Amino acid sequence: MNFLLVLPILLPLLTAATCLLVRRSRRAQRAVALVGSSGLLIVGIMLVSTVMRQDVIAVQISGWIAPFGITLIADRLSAAMIAITGVVALCTIVYSIGSIDRRREFFSFYPLVFTLLMGVCGSFLTGDIFDLYVWFEVMLMSSFVLLTLGGERGQLEGSIKYVTLNLLSSAIFLTALGLLYGLVGTLNMAHLALRIENVPPEQQGMISAVGMLLLVAFGIKAGIFPLFFWLPASYHTPPAAVSALFAALLTKVGVYSIFRIYTLIFVTDVMHTHVLLLWASGSTMLVGVLGALIQRELRRTLSFLIISHIGFMLIGVGLLSILGSTRWAELPSDSLRRGAVLLGLAGAIFYLFHHIVVKSALFFLAGVIERLEGTDRLGELGGFATRHGALAVLFFVPAFALAGIPPLSGFVAKYALVSASIRADQGVLAGVALVAGLLILLVMARVWVLIFWGEPKEQSDTARRRSDVVRLPLMIGPPIALAVISVAMGLFAGQVFRYAERAAEQLLDPSAYISAVFSGDTNVMHDELRGTDRGTP
Amino acid sequence: MTLLLAITIGVLYACALYLLMRRSIVKIIIGLLILSHASNLLIFASSGLRREGATLISGDATTLSGTAPDPLPQAMILTAIVISFGVAAFSVVLVHRVHRAVGTDDLDEMRSTDT
Numbered sequence: 001m002n003f004l005l006v007l008p009i010l011l012p013l014l015t016a017a018t019c020l021l022v023r024r025s026r027r028a029q030r031a032v033a034l035v036g037s038s039g040l041l042i043v044g045i046m047l048v049s050t051v052m053r054q055d056v057i058a059v060q061i062s063g064w065i066a067p068f069g070i071t072l073i074a075d076r077l078s079a080a081m082i083a084i085t086g087v088v089a090l091c092t093i094v095y096s097i098g099s100i101d102r103r104r105e106f107f108s109f110y111p112l113v114f115t116l117l118m119g120v121c122g123s124f125l126t127g128d129i130f131d132l133y134v135w136f137e138v139m140l141m142s143s144f145v146l147l148t149l150g151g152e153r154g155q156l157e158g159s160i161k162y163v164t165l166n167l168l169s170s171a172i173f174l175t176a177l178g179l180l181y182g183l184v185g186t187l188n189m190a191h192l193a194l195r196i197e198n199v200p201p202e203q204q205g206m207i208s209a210v211g212m213l214l215l216v217a218f219g220i221k222a223g224i225f226p227l228f229f230w231l232p233a234s235y236h237t238p239p240a241a242v243s244a245l246f247a248a249l250l251t252k253v254g255v256y257s258i259f260r261i262y263t264l265i266f267v268t269d270v271m272h273t274h275v276l277l278l279w280a281s282g283s284t285m286l287v288g289v290l291g292a293l294i295q296r297e298l299r300r301t302l303s304f305l306i307i308s309h310i311g312f313m314l315i316g317v318g319l320l321s322i323l324g325s326t327r328w329a330e331l332p333s334d335s336l337r338r339g340a341v342l343l344g345l346a347g348a349i350f351y352l353f354h355h356i357v358v359k360s361a362l363f364f365l366a367g368v369i370e371r372l373e374g375t376d377r378l379g380e381l382g383g384f385a386t387r388h389g390a391l392a393v394l395f396f397v398p399a400f401a402l403a404g405i406p407p408l409s410g411f412v413a414k415y416a417l418v419s420a421s422i423r424a425d426q427g428v429l430a431g432v433a434l435v436a437g438l439l440i441l442l443v444m445a446r447v448w449v450l451i452f453w454g455e456p457k458e459q460s461d462t463a464r465r466r467s468d469v470v471r472l473p474l475m476i477g478p479p480i481a482l483a484v485i486s487v488a489m490g491l492f493a494g495q496v497f498r499y500a501e502r503a504a505e506q507l508l509d510p511s512a513y514i515s516a517v518f519s520g521d522t523n524v525m526h527d528e529l530r531g532t533d534r535g536t537p
Numbered sequence: 538m539t540l541l542l543a544i545t546i547g548v549l550y551a552c553a554l555y556l557l558m559r560r561s562i563v564k565i566i567i568g569l570l571i572l573s574h575a576s577n578l579l580i581f582a583s584s585g586l587r588r589e590g591a592t593l594i595s596g597d598a599t600t601l602s603g604t605a606p607d608p609l610p611q612a613m614i615l616t617a618i619v620i621s622f623g624v625a626a627f628s629v630v631l632v633h634r635v636h637r638a639v640g641t642d643d644l645d646e647m648r649s650t651d652t
Contacts, residue, residue: 130613137620144627148634156635157647160562163628167569168557170624174576174617181610182583 002059008121016114033110037093041086047079056516067188071127076503081124091478096241098474116142130187158234165230169220176213190517211266222254225284236299240367248360263507278318284311285436298376316348329509340423345504347416354409361398361482378450385452392452397483403441409489549575573621584610
C-alpha cells in the first residue's frame, strides 16, 4: 500500500532512464514516454482514491523512524497534485510527439521531461524541508536544460534570467534552512510544526525572519510580485510543449510549498507573515493582469496572466491572518472566522487545480495557432474563426474558464475566494480580486477577438510550409481533453469543491498529518509538546 | 571563532549580491558561486562550532557516548555542494553559449525577450 507513495518518484526516474537507453530510436522513446506518463496518471488516481479512504498516508524510506529518516507523505492536497501532474504529463507527451522536432527528441527531450516530473512529484510528496530543497533542484536542473534545449537566441537570453533568479532563490532557500536548523534543530516538517510551538518568545522574531526568507525563496519560484520578472522573460521562448509544462507545474510547486509551510510550520506569527502574504496577493493579481493587457504576443500575455492567477491563489493562505494568535482547529465550529478561512483556503486549492488544467490547455492552443499561422503576434493574427471554426470554440472554453465565466471551473474558484475575503472583512482585497477578474476577462476577450475575428491576414510562406508537416490531431487532442476536464470541473463543482474543502481542513488542522509522520508514536509527540529536548543537539 | 566566521559569511553574501547586480554575465555566475559558498558556511556556523572529535560510535557500543558535534549539517552541506557543483557546470556552459549566440556578455544587450 505504502509502496504507492514511492511510485510517483520511481516511475518518472525509470522512464527517464529507459528513454536514455533507447535514445537512438525516436519511436521507442515515444512509446516509453507514453507508457511512463500514463502510469503516472494511474498512480496519481490510485493515490487520490487511497487518501479519500485513509486521509493521510506516510512512509519512512528504508525504515528509519521520523524525524531521522526521509519521510514521504500524501494528504489530499499532495495526492490531487500528483494526479493532476499525471494529466499534464500525459498531455505534454502526446503534444510533444506531435510537435517537438527531431533534433530535440534526439537530444534527450523525453528523459528531461521525466526528470522534471520526478522533481515535481518529489516536491509534492516529501515530508522534509531539506528534501524539498533537493527536489526543487532536481526540477530546476531539468527545467534549465529543457528551456535552453535547441539553443535559439531568444531561449538563451531568456534562460540567463531564469537561471540566475532561480539559483538566487535556491541560495536564499538554503540560507533559510541553515538558520532554521540552527534555531529548532530539525528539518522534518511535522517535527518542525511541533517544535515551533515551543520556541521561546524571544526567538519568535528569528522564526518569522526565516519564514520571510522562505517566502522570498518560494515567491521567486511561484512568481509573486515583485519577484516574478524572470517568468515573462523566459516562458514564451521554448517550444509550446515546454511552455505548457512549465506554466502548468513549475510555479505551482512554489505555490504548493507556500500552502504547505504557511499552514503547517509558520503559523505562530500570522499577524506579520500572513498579512504580508495578503499584500503580496493583492499586488500580484493587479500587476500581473496589467502587464498582460499591454502584451502583443499570445504566449507573453498568457505568461503575465499566470502571475495574476498566482495572486488569487495566495488569498487563501493570506486569510489565515484573521486568526490572530488562535489556531483554526481551536475555534468553535460555528465561528464565522473558521468558516471564512476554510472557504478561502478551499477556494485557493480549487483555483490551483483549475488553473493547472486551463493554463496548460491555453499554452497548448497557443502552440497550435503558432504552428498554423507561423506567428503568435496578436497584431498579425486575425480571422482565424473563418478558417478554423472548431478551434475558435476550443479556445473559447479554457480562455473564458480562466476569466471566470459561469458555469466553467474558474467561476467557482473566484466566487469562493471573493466571498471568503468578504466574510473575513477583507473588503479591499475582495474588490481588488473583482477588478483583477474583470481585467482578466478583458484580456481574454481582447485576445479572442484579435485572433479569431476580423479579416484573415496574409499567411506567410513559412507558415504554410510548416502547416503541411504538422501532425495536428496529436496537438489538438491534449487541449480538447483539458477543456473537457475544465468543463467537468465546472459542472461537478460540488464534488471537486468538497474534496478541496477536505484538503483545506487537513492543512488547517495538521494533527492527522503529524501523527501520520510519527505513525502514532505518541511518545515523541508528547515529549515535543512538553518542550523537553528542545534546541540544537 | 564564531564571530570571525559570521563576519566572513556576511562579507561573502555582500560580495555575491554585489556581483549579481553587475551587468556582465560572467560576474553574475561568479556571484552565484560565492552565494552558494556563503550559504554553505552559514549552515555550518548556525549548527554551532565545537572543539570535540568526530561523531563516531565505538565498535561495541550501540549509542554515542559523551557529546559530539551534530553530523547532519555537514551532510546537508555536502548535498548542497554537489548540487551547486552541477549547477555551476551548467551555468558556465550556458554563459559560453550565450556569449557565442549574442556576441557580448553585457546583460543590457539581451533584452529581446523582455517585456
